[in-house]
Amino acid sequence: xxxxxxxxxxxxxxxxxxxxxxxxxxxxxxxxxxxxxxxxxxxxxxxxxxxxxxxxxxxxxxxxxxxxxxxxxxxxxxxxxxxxxxxxxxxxxxxxxxxxxxxxxxxxxxxxxxxxxxxxxxxxxxxxxxxxxxxxxxxxxxxxxxxxxxxxxxxxxxxxxxxxxxxxxxxxxxxxxxxxxxxxxxxxxxxxxxxxxxxxxxxxxxxxxxxxxxxxxxxxxxxxxxxxxxxxxxxxxxxxxxxxxxxxxxxxxxxxxxxxxxxxxxxxxxxxxxxxxxxxxxxxxxxxxxxxxxxxxxxxxxxxxxxxxxxxxxxxxxxxxxxxxxxxxxxxxxxxxxxxxxxxxxxxxxxxxxxxxxxxxxxxxxxxxxxxxxxxxxxxxxxxxxxxxxxxxxxxxxxxxxxxxxxxxxxxxxxxxxxxxxxxxxxxxxxxxxxxxxxxxxxxxxxxxxxxxxxxxxxxxxxxxxxxxxxxxxxxxxxxxxxxxxxxxxxxxxxxxxxxxxxxxxxxxxxxxxxxxxxxxxxxxxxxxxxxxxxxxxxxxxxxxxxxxxxxxxxxxxxxxxxxxxxxxxxxxxxxxxxxxxxxxxxxxxxxxxxxxxxxxxxxxxxxxxxxxxxxxxxxxxxxxxxxxxxxxxxxxxxxxxxxxxxxxxxxxxxx
Amino acid sequence: xxxxxxxxxxxxxxxxxxxxxxxxxxxxxxxxxxxxxxxxxxxxxxxxxxxxxxxxxxxxxxxxxxxxxxxxxxxxxxxxxxxxxxxxxxxxxxxxxxxxxxxxxxxxxxxxxxxxxxxxxxxxxxxxxxxxxxxxxxxxxxxxxxxxxxxxxxxxxxxxxxxxxxxxxxxxxx
Amino acid sequence: xxxxxxxxxxxxxxxxxxxxxxxxxxxxxxxxxxxxxxxxxxxxxxxxxxxxxxxxxxxxxxxxxxxxxxxxxxxxxxxxxxxxxxxxxxxxxxxxxxxxxxx
Numbered sequence: 001x002x003x004x005x006x007x008x009x010x011x012x013x014x015x016x017x018x019x020x021x022x023x024x025x026x027x028x029x030x031x032x033x034x035x036x037x038x039x040x041x042x043x044x045x046x047x048x049x050x051x052x053x054x055x056x057x058x059x060x061x062x063x064x065x066x067x068x069x070x071x072x073x074x075x076x077x078x079x080x081x082x083x084x085x086x087x088x089x090x091x092x093x094x095x096x097x098x099x100x101x102x103x104x105x106x107x108x109x110x111x112x113x114x115x116x117x118x119x120x121x122x123x124x125x126x127x128x129x130x131x132x133x134x135x136x137x138x139x140x141x142x143x144x145x146x147x148x149x150x151x152x153x154x155x156x157x158x159x160x161x162x163x164x165x166x167x168x169x170x171x172x173x174x175x176x177x178x179x180x181x182x183x184x185x186x187x188x189x190x191x192x193x194x195x196x197x198x199x200x201x202x203x204x205x206x207x208x209x210x211x212x213x214x215x216x217x218x219x220x221x222x223x224x225x226x227x228x229x230x231x232x233x234x235x236x237x238x239x240x241x242x243x244x245x246x247x248x249x250x251x252x253x254x255x256x257x258x259x260x261x262x263x264x265x266x267x268x269x270x271x272x273x274x275x276x277x278x279x280x281x282x283x284x285x286x287x288x289x290x291x292x293x294x295x296x297x298x299x300x301x302x303x304x305x306x307x308x309x310x311x312x313x314x315x316x317x318x319x320x321x322x323x324x325x326x327x328x329x330x331x332x333x334x335x336x337x338x339x340x341x342x343x344x345x346x347x348x349x350x351x352x353x354x355x356x357x358x359x360x361x362x363x364x365x366x367x368x369x370x371x372x373x374x375x376x377x378x379x380x381x382x383x384x385x386x387x388x389x390x391x392x393x394x395x396x397x398x399x400x401x402x403x404x405x406x407x408x409x410x411x412x413x414x415x416x417x418x419x420x421x422x423x424x425x426x427x428x429x430x431x432x433x434x435x436x437x438x439x440x441x442x443x444x445x446x447x448x449x450x451x452x453x454x455x456x457x458x459x460x461x462x463x464x465x466x467x468x469x470x471x472x473x474x475x476x477x478x479x480x481x482x483x484x485x486x487x488x489x490x491x492x493x494x495x496x497x498x499x500x501x502x503x504x505x506x507x508x509x510x511x512x513x514x515x516x517x518x519x520x521x522x523x524x525x526x527x528x529x530x531x532x533x534x535x536x537x538x539x540x541x542x543x544x545x546x547x548x549x550x551x552x553x554x555x556x557x558x559x560x561x562x563x564x565x566x567x568x569x570x571x572x573x574x575x576x577x578x579x580x581x582x583x584x585x586x587x588x589x590x591x592x593x594x595x596x597x598x599x600x601x602x603x604x605x606x607x608x609x610x611x612x613x614x615x616x617x618x619x620x621x622x623x624x625x626x627x628x629x630x631x632x633x634x635x636x637x638x639x640x641x642x643x644x645x646x647x648x649x650x651x652x653x654x655x656x
Numbered sequence: 657x658x659x660x661x662x663x664x665x666x667x668x669x670x671x672x673x674x675x676x677x678x679x680x681x682x683x684x685x686x687x688x689x690x691x692x693x694x695x696x697x698x699x700x701x702x703x704x705x706x707x708x709x710x711x712x713x714x715x716x717x718x719x720x721x722x723x724x725x726x727x728x729x730x731x732x733x734x735x736x737x738x739x740x741x742x743x744x745x746x747x748x749x750x751x752x753x754x755x756x757x758x759x760x761x762x763x764x765x766x767x768x769x770x771x772x773x774x775x776x777x778x779x780x781x782x783x784x785x786x787x788x789x790x791x792x793x794x795x796x797x798x799x800x801x802x803x804x805x806x807x808x809x810x811x812x813x814x815x816x817x818x819x820x821x822x823x824x825x826x827x828x829x830x
Numbered sequence: 831x832x833x834x835x836x837x838x839x840x841x842x843x844x845x846x847x848x849x850x851x852x853x854x855x856x857x858x859x860x861x862x863x864x865x866x867x868x869x870x871x872x873x874x875x876x877x878x879x880x881x882x883x884x885x886x887x888x889x890x891x892x893x894x895x896x897x898x899x900x901x902x903x904x905x906x907x908x909x910x911x912x913x914x915x916x917x918x919x920x921x922x923x924x925x926x927x928x929x930x931x932x933x
Contacts, residue, residue, distance in 0.1 A: 659832040659833065659834060659835075662835050666835050670839070673847060674846055677870060678850060680850075680854060680870060681853060681854030681857070681863075681867060686860055686863055686866075689863050689866055690866060693869070696847070696870060696873075697873060700873055703840065703843070704877075706835070707840070707881060707884040709880050709884065712895050712896070716873070716876075719902075724903060724906045727910055728862060728866060728910065731862065731910045735862075735913070735923065755853065755856030759850075759853040760849070762848075763848075766848070770838055770841045770845065774836070774837055774838055774841075775837055775881075775882055775886060777886045778886070779887045780889070781888075782887050782888055782889045783887045784884075787889075795889055796892055799889050799890075800893060807897060811897055814901065814904050815904050817904070818903070818904030818907045818908050821907070822907040822910070823911075825908065825912060826911040826914050
């Protein structure tokens with residue numbers, strides 16, 4: 001079955017070609033389009049599962065050593081040899097399953113959500129293209145092919161953010177996303193160039209096998225440059241600014257691209273390159289610090305937003321910060337674990353938000369919502385599941401993954417107490433703003449206008465079924481990785497261990513040796529550090545509960561308090577509410593000066609030098625043409641004279 | 657071995673040929689030009705005979721002086737081309753002067769080239785004795801149907817194309 | 831005894847007729863006369879080929895002349911047909927009144 005791995009990305013590509021060419025050209029029926037779009041995704045998901053199971057049959061050590069499935073040579077030029085090839089190992093197949101699975105459900109949801117949109121076919125073509133590119137990204141066996149996917153998802157992101165390009169806001173948001181991503185991609189490219197310059201190859205296996213030849217400075221440079229790429233794609237400080245604006249796109253797009261899959265590709269990339277990252281402690285620290293900073297910074301912005309999708313956007317940035325914190329402290333598999341659970345619950349949250357918008361005729365401002373839980377019960381309950389999951393309430397998937405990240409931030413040799421503290425506070429804030437969102441949206445009095453109120457209704461089954469499935473996954477998704485202290489067995493880490501190695505070994509905490517011995521013994525002993533883990537777990541749960549209680553207090557019990565608080569801390573409130581004025585600062589520092597440079601080059605260089613020289617050449621040609629045209633009299637004897645002159649000249653050379 | 661005879665015949669025919677050529681380009685009446693061209697061709701045929709190429713000499717008379725010139729005269733008659741205007745001879749346009757000068761330069765170059773190296777090629781196998789022994793036409797035929805068979809066939813196709821082309825061109829459109 | 835007629839003489843005669851033909855091509859206005867001048871130039875070239883052939887004891891030149899004559903015959907057929915056509919269409923075959931090549 002592993003041989004057929006190429007079908008996983010190919011099927012969405014077929015769907016894209018079908019919908020994009022035939023579907024658009026012949027204006028096929030919406031039913032055909034949606035059936036094709038969803039069934040290719042379903043098949044792709046099916047094949048990922050098949051490959052996953054055939055991988056599972058292999059012994060653990062062999063799983064990471066499955067040979068790459070090379071389809072054909074792509075670029076062979078001098079020292080550069082690149083293939084179109086797919087890497088099959090636990091990491092890539094987990095990603096492929098998450099991507100194709102979540103995409104599948106979101107495709108189904110989209111059929112309902114986009115039903116009345118005139119761009120229905122275009123939408124599904126883009127969406128299929130996106131999945132194709134994303135699967136290329138996660139399955140690629142070399143940096144260059146990964147970069148193709150990397151750019152491809154960026155393109156689809158641009159196309160889908162600006163899906164309603166007739167309006168200014170989505171068009172500008174798409175442009176912003178594209179430009180900001182370019183900055184990151186520049187770093188990624190430079191990182192690739194450095195790798196190629198020093199190792200002469202871009203194939204993952206070869207690069208990682210030869211990585212020990214690199215000197216520490218180069219490794220640090222490479223990893224930092226790759227991280228710049230990750231900050232762009234995964235919306236980390238300082239390049240996160242595009243993600244909140246990206247919410248202008250259709251809600252399922254936000255769910256799929258800007259929450260569940262594309263934005264996590266930076267995390268995947270770092271996990272994939274864990275070999276070289278492990279060699280560069282400085283880069284690891286940078287990644288961890290930026291991750292932690294993003295986590296708390298974005299969470300603080302999420303607290304005050306009123307736009308339901310923007311809250312979720314900042315929440316996504318914050319959760320991505322968590323994942324970077326995880327990979328930054330060396331807990332690569334914990335980062336991937338959180339990536340997976342996050343894909344479930346954040347995808348669900350966005351779909352829930354879409355369902356709410358559907359019910360409220362497209363309303364986004366949560367101040368005009370409230371009391372929806374009776375009218376849209378399925379949306380409410382699934383949304384609540386996801387909220388509980390993201391808040392880290394025990395028993396839900398988010399708890400396991402987030403808690404593991406916090407524990408690793410604390411105990412790993414790369415970790416630090418401070419990182420843990422930041423993460424824990426951010427977790428509390430996350431619980432607070434997510435419950436604020438839930439309470440304000442679904443509970444209390446309905447504040448929508450009478451006109452809107454009349455139309456409030458639950459979404460059709462085609463939208464609610466994916467919600468329910470994702471809700472189930474949000475709840476149970478965490479049980480594949482239960483921490484040992486709770487007496488479970490961390491299947492997820494065991495599965496990824498052949499690729500990513502075990503969890504980092506804490507010098508002082510000895511967590512790994514402990515876990516290893518626990519694996520061996522099949523039981524968990526009560527040792528000092530285990531107690532620490534439990535203590536931290538309890539602390540983070542308590543923090544989350546505090547956050548929930550504050551939300552409950554402020555938005556259910558005393559709804560007038562928030563306003564008074566805002567009055568009290570007016571300056572702080574204004575700054576945070578305006579997102580720390582970062583957009584304005586960027587505008588002043590970079591955008592306007594870039595525009596000025598662009599205008600300068602346009603006016604002075606392009607108009608003055610390039611156009612003028614082109615016109616000069618053209619004018620010269622015109623002049624020559626005017627002169628030489630006189631020769632062409634059309635009289636045959638003139639031409640005969642020409643021939644004779646030619647003959648005279650030729651004979652001069654012949655008789656010399 | 658009859659060299660004097662050769663010399664006399666050569667000088668006479670060569671002078672006649674040149675005279676005829678000059679008359680061809682100076683006569684105002686195309687019919688006169690055509691007749692002097694026939695004379696020119698006949699003189700050249702005599703020169704061929706002096707060069708021991710009887711076959712080509714006969715062909716020259718038959719095809720050039722006979723067939724082609726017949727055709728030309730026929731067309732001249734058909735089109736009833738009037739004489740070029742008298743003024744023409746007096747008025748030489750600059751282009752024609754240039755043409756004359758260039759043709760003179762060409763001639764000078766040719767003479768210079770001929771005087772510089774005379775036939776620097778290697779001798780072949782068909783000596784006059786051998787040709788006399790096997791006969792000129794037979795010698796030509798033996799080469800034509802062996803070594804030059806392919807060009808021969810191509811030439812036949814060319815003639816066919818020429819015939820068809822002539823028919824199609826001169827056919828009246830309906 | 832006089833020496834044999836040297837090839838130079840034939841070649842100079844040939845060159846002279848060729849040059850006269852060229853002059854005719856350049857100064858005459860009547861397309862048929864120009865055509866005849868071209869035929870004259872061809873036969874001048876033939877003369878030099880036969881000369882070379884004779885003095886080099888070879889028959890290649892003779893065969894070349896054979897083919898040149900073939901081409902000349904074909905050329906005569908098509909060329910004269912074109913003249914007829916031209917005359918029919920434009921009422922003249924004076925080359926300085928025909929400058930169709932300009933367009």
